Amino acid sequence: MSLIRRYPPKAPAPRREIFGWAMFDFANQAYTLLIITVIFGDLFTRVIVGDGPDYRLGNLLWSVALAVSYGLVVVLAPLAGSIMDATATRKRFLLGSWLLTVVTTGLLYFVEPGLIWFGMALIIASNFGYAIGESFIASFLPDLGPPERLGWISGLGWGLGYLGGLVATAFALGLLGEVTEDNFDRIRWVGPFAAAFFLVSALPTFLFLKERGTRRQLARRVQLGLGWRRVLQALQRLREDRALRSLFVSIFFLMAGIYIIIAFTFIYGSQVIEWDESTRVTMFVITQITAIVGAIGFGWLQDRAGPVRIYRLTLIMWCLAVLAIYATPTLADALAALLGRPVEAQEVFLAVGAVAGLSLGAAQSAGRALVAIMSPPREAGRWFGFWGLAAKAAAIFGLLGLGLLQAWLGLANAILFCLVLFVIALIASAPVRTPDHIAGV
Template sequence: MQEFAITKARRVRKREVFGWAMFDFANQAYTLLIITVIFGDLFTRVIVGDGPDYRLGNLLWSIALAISYLLVLVAAPVAGSIMDATRSRKRFLMASWLLTVFTTATLYWVEPGLIILGMVLIVISNFGYAIGESFIASFLPDLGPPERLGWISGLGWALGYVGGLVATAFALGLLGDVSAENFERIRWVGPFAAAFFLLSALPTFLFLRERGPRRNVAGRLQLSMGFRRVAKSLVTLRQRPELRDLFVSIFFLMAGIYIVISFTFIYGSQVIQWDESTRVAMFIVTQIMAAIGALGFGWLQDRIGAVPVYRFTLLFWTLAVLGIFLTPWLAERLTGILGRPVEAQQVFLFVGALAGLCLGSAQSAGRALVAMMVPVGEAGRWFGFWGLSGRAAAIFGLMGIGLLQMWLGLANAILFCLLLFFAAFVATWRVRLPDRSGTPRSLVP
């Protein structure tokens, strides 16, 4: 029988928490430099370069990310089940880390017109990064008692935003702006992100422990066993509506968040038409606010309850997206009220700060909820399903926004996110933490 995740005997292991959180610190260099701030913009405007509206570039970017998430969707639950059975979470995590580092470094050779090469490298590198998120999350239930997991999860996410801030600040300072004229410098973003991820994640592999002795199982048997356990897990989800609905809510939440992460700076460039100083300010403000949100809501989650805090962040997201959509209108209204010009990019910066506040908090709260609801010895497979929910959401969200912006334009298609966040809130209706007395010790036979 497996030890259930809500056992109170576990204590916070500070050195392990630090090592675990440093992986969040390290991998944000990939998220921000490659997906959000620099390479995504570089791919659409320079590598593809179908101006003035860049609709083809936006669609191809969505397709590349969606393919990578489709691969994670298939692989994450099976890999998680194998990790549990063989006690090899750390090896799987290291493999995903090295794959991401190598393929990110090779983005240096993607030049204007080499669209297929760029898409292939994004598919592989983002697969390694995304499945690695599931692997590192599976260690969370080991790091402390359930009443501290909200804060620990929030600490990891907050440290991640600090890492992203440091990495991107150095990258923007060293490499300059995203433009065809500056291509020879900005193409170094891949090697820079790879080096940052490589070095900053070293504490993770020094301090994070693998629980239990390693079990040697033949490769073919591992795969067969992984699929069998995934099938049993699907049966369990039908029997536990609160856990199933949490994964459904995470699906809608992550669909919206992946759109925001992948298109915020593209939206600012194409719709708001911001200048370089506002772009830099947006990055700094959202990173700081996201770190504050992750830490603050993580602390609050341990005191008033994980479910209420998670629901609040979802409602806050709907307001933030509505503010993004209404940015030009708000700028006009404020100009009339104040009697002086108010630019849309100024309003967009303020709205971005609100979105940043709930960016880390919503993801951290969802991750902590999963850790509180699953057995420690089965964390790999259930965080595989957490990864499946998130990556299926990425495919749905990115393909949805990609097709909608082809039809309606990016400015109107952003309302799709509002519907996604509201659906995530509705899906939490039956989500409850398990009773700490009498809960079965194992979810899957």
């Protein structure tokens, strides 16, 4: 059982506040999809760096830029979370991360072919703001309802997030067109578009989300000292609490694999599967819709079948998804022989994308809800700071590992690294147990 002290159950927050909280997920998915996954990542590797035909340097530099931004989160998220708990300033920290992401994302318009270091600097800054903002917004989750409702609330947030990504990217792809050098003057507007979407869509968060606790005005030096003391206390508690420690270890390996999938899926489709533009757009729609279903559906299941049981199920789903990604060309050949007609790898990849999308929404929602369930609300900033540390340290490990492996083995073979990560995450989850008053194991 977790050694973290529990507080009496509470009623759910008003629907308006839950909606405002979930709208931040809706808003920030425009950044992660348009900039990291679908458009700018492909633009950076194939046009800004442009080291075809295999783009190994571009892929490696993209991994490095993301890893540096996540490294900043690893260092600062636990400290910021501890300061937020002590001073009741979570909303102020969230505001700062939001504005940093909006401004630096808008400036991506000025990144032209050959301006590699300028592009990397803006990606580091914007992705840092986005990534640490994930920890800040997640720290509000324990305030929004009793533990037995948090799976559903977390799933609602992730589901709205994928809906937001679907809306933003559908408009962007329709307005901006393909990622090609000839279309650069239009596609470069992806930065300002993503920034504007994030800016406007997150406004309900700051209008409706409440800051709980009594704000304390402390000098900056005092805040830093208090923050570091709380971080050290949390580390001591992690040494004593096997269940919580095991959860963070499992989340580390889970998120290492997920960040690889997020950053390289569309690069993989372009370079390995060699899909056409229509398949690329279809893949995006399929993964977003299935991610919505996975987040909301598995969030509902988590509150009924047990949060740990559903979390482990999502890890098994990920293992199957990665095997299917790797075996896509082989599966296409097997289907062609079975059906007696040609079957393209990109057609099979669409089906694989549905499994991956379902796993993506389910796993992220389940992991976040588990941290909320096992963390007292009065210490939510601190523990979600460690959640951010685990996730972003995982991103560094995963992205650099994949970047180096694909430079050595090629991207098609290196993707099996994700399978290893998800298997380790499943094994690491064995000691995880929720408090006795939560259903399931």
